């Protein structure tokens with residue numbers, strides 16, 4: 001699951017004490033484990049090895065440059081959804097031809113930056129010769145036309161995958177369901193044939209790939225089986241009409257262990273998906289995967305300090321310095337994160353991470369943040385060991401869609417990020433300061 005565990009009642013990461021990190025770097029702070037990041041990447045790569053896929057880490061899940069660098073060092077490509085993410089991937093050392101670029105609203109400057117380093121959004125001369133990204137994952141007819149026109153103007157050839165919407169329910173939160181008909185993503189399977197007929201012979205934007213992403217997190221293999229099966233039927237139809245499909249991008253969405261053993265292992269997902277694609281890969285089809293959460297979620301915890309404890313008429317509130325501005329998933333998706341004090345007495349070492357634990361002396365409370373919204377909570381009705389002002393709490397499985405969705409709401413500064421690696425820790429993004437927060441307005 002991950003490299004965060006209790007020893008003698010104190011939570012550590014790869015042997016580094018987390019309360020000491022909170023004391024040194026302040027709170028709220030995201031702490032990442034390099035061993036967990038690499039371990040999860042390696043497990044995905046190994047499980048799908050028979051398909052020899054390009055594993056493109058989904059930057060949006062945890063975009064810190066150093067996190068990207070660690071994964072590029074492992075051989076990962078990158079899945080970007082904006083010009084900013086393309087620049088991150090490049091700065092992290094990712095070869096441009098290992099970048100896939102998705103997103104329904106690509107703008108002209110972003111498209112130019114993706115096609116040519118001369119148009120890098122960093123204004124960095126060193127980018128000039130970097131070349132075009134590997135694939136544009138195309139979401140609409142107008143987008144294809146826009147990218148193709150710019151590619152022609154720049155005289156650059158690029159590859160495109162059509163994102164198709166297989167109308168498969170991934171059985172996850174409706175806000176993170178992306179592969180059903182009513183969402184804004186991709187085009188219907190039926191429309192895909194007409195799409196290839198219209199655009200499949202473009203000289204500059206070569207349409208020779210298909211992309212799906214069903215949603216996230218997906219805790220069973222069945223939606224993937226249905227999605228891939230539908231895509232393969234489409235590939236057959238397209239090829240019978242003369243459109244060669246060289247690459248199939250299966251997207252991301254694999255689960256993470258928000259509770260102990262919640263998610264299928266990489267090998268289970270692969271066990272269901274690999275047999276469907278074996279034959280195609282043997283004939284030369286390239287497979288791309290875009291995992292984010294399954295790599296980064298368990299690799300991070302959020303450390304927060306208890307500012308006050310307040311007993312209301314019906315319940316206890318544990319008021320923390322982290323809230324929806326630091327980790328919005330509970331407020332946005334009613335997502336569950338296991339939360340526990342970073343130092344506990346002998347009877348309170350959690351035997352597992354779960355919604356409820358049968359331990360003596362727990363106190364029911366709402367764990368809330370400092371933001372002026374009733375929806376600002378990290379956990380509701382949660383049984384915790386007694387905590388007091390100044391205690392450090394750990395919010396587990398916070399590496400994905402944590403820092404990447406943090407905001408300055410209520411003029412709170414962005415938290416720090418720390419990477420632990422082999423017993424050492426270092427800041428990989430320092431805490432924002434109030435002067436920085438106000439710099440563009442003064």
Ligand SMILES: Cc1ncc(COP(=O)(O)O)c(C=O)c1O
Nearest residue numbers: 058213216252253290291292293
């Ligand atoms: C197109 C696409 N690919 C990959 C991902 C990564 O999903 P996950 O982090 O669940 O693996 C997302 C998530 O939103 C996505 O939209």
